[in-house]
Amino acid sequence: MPRTCFVIMPFSTTTSCTEEEWTLLFEALFKPAIEGAGLDYECRRSVATRGNIVASILQELKESYVVLADLTDHNANVFYELGVRHSLKDRTILVAQKEEDIPFDLRAYAYHIYDWLTEDGKEAFATRITELLSEIDSNPDRSDNPVSDFLGRASEPNLVQTPVAVEPEEISYAQSLAGPSAEGLNAIDFARKLARSGVPQAATTVLRLTHAELLPAISQTVNELNQREVPSQIQENQILGLAREFTNVIEPTVHKVEEFVLASVEEQWESGVRLGLKLSGDLISLSERPHSGRSIKFAQGTPALLAWRLLLCSGAKALSEESFTLLGMILKESIEVEDNSGRFSNQPLIKRRDLFWPEALLGNAYHGTKYMIELWDYAPHLHEFFTSKEQCHFELAKFYMVVALATPPDDFGHALYPGYRLFPEARRAMSSLCSRLAQSATYLEGIAQVLGESAAHFRESWSERVRLANSVELGMHHPWSDSLRFPDSIDAEPPG
Secondary structure (H helix, E strand, C coil): CCEEEEEECCCCCCCCCCHHHHHHHHHHHHHHHHHCCCCCEEEEECCCCCCCHHHHHHHHHHHCCEEEEECHHHCHHHHHHHHHHHHHCCCEEEEECCHHHCCHHHCCCCEEECCCCCHHHHHHHHHHHHHHHHHHHHCCCCCCCHHHHHHCCCCCCCCCCCCCCCCHHHHHHCCCCCCHHHCCCCHHHHHHHHHHHCCCCHHHHHHHHHHHHHHHHHHHHHHHHCCCCCCCCCCHHHHHHHHHHHHHHHHHHHHHHHHHHHHHHHCCCHHHHHHHHHHHHHHHHHHHCCCCCCCCHHHHCHHHHHHHHHHHHHHHHHHHCCCHHHHHHHHHCCEEEECCCCCEEEECHHHCHHHHCCHHHCCCHHHHHHHHHHHHHHCHHHHHCCCCHHHHHHHHHHHHHHHHHHCCCCCCCCCCCCHHHHCCCHHHHHHHHHHHHHHCHHHHHHHHHHCCCCHHHHHHHHHHHHHHHHCCCCCCCCHHHCCCCCCCCCCCCCCC
């Protein structure tokens, strides 16, 4: 039996639409998008019939599995009905035609601006609705309104956790990479099996099941860690040690995800790598989510740190395998993140400069690199993918260098922090990267492809790229490791 998505929206003429246009909007946009998502929904709105209209609407607000509220033009009835829904249940989607129609009090929650007058706008809305309804199925009890946040729980919690539905044809690959069901799972062999099976929807099913287990577990742990005490005054040499006390608690939760994604890179399985990009966005969103209670940066920033680490390790592995297609995905494919205002952004790694200044390390880029250098000693599952600590450092440093070449300057013209210079294998990595670019046309074309350029243009732009990268200093605390520079010419050996 279909679930109900009840739409609360204006009926009579408002500033933006006539009464007839509101009806058309429901029939041509909301209803097709919701019922066409393929998730077994019936879309309804209230109708003017005889009897107690208010009672009928209240019944729909109470019983509907999802409510979509259109806040366009600040319609009084819509806000009344939205308040009733918030007092009863979560699972409410906020939309509007203009951003200014979202009141300040609700801007901390996800909302979505739509365009119903163009075909591109309708298509984008339908795609977003499908994503939102899928996310609701993955985490149906997620708090999404001020009432739930104030009470500290869902307004009408389910007594039994709603399991993620698994279709019969999914049984052979329906497996979460987190939670109790992942205990004992060999995630590396699992990824290899799926990569070789040729089942296109396998990674989507694994993502859906993992999302439902991983994010609530990490969110709960972050909330618990936010209750810990930290010194009121923290010296710089204490940062990494204190951060470790927090990251060590959460790190094991993502180990199987890292194993799965790194094995996917080895198998050159794009769907498995995209799973990593999607979960990275979800983890970053956890760090950026508004927090109503006590918030400690060491705890709140850890999910984003783990996402950054997953992206760096995956990128280093892709570069070491010379899998340029996957390397391009990791560097330049958009990662969807719900920011701290409840809006969604889509930016690739090379435009997420903030990740290189991890909040979990109090925004210190040096300690971020130091964390990655020490990772080999704390994450033994990485030993399956790199032959030694030296090779791990070598590949990570080389990937950092490619990131530095690919990342555009910020609004002030500054290049990315040159953390690659801190790696013990940095000089060897620089020599290897530059030699390969100078001596192998195939390698040069591959790296240029990753950057979205022709090999000829990459050669032409080399001097300007490296001039910018070489202009950035590590800082006065690290003069002994700050002499490494890219060569001025792509065919020259690195200086020093």
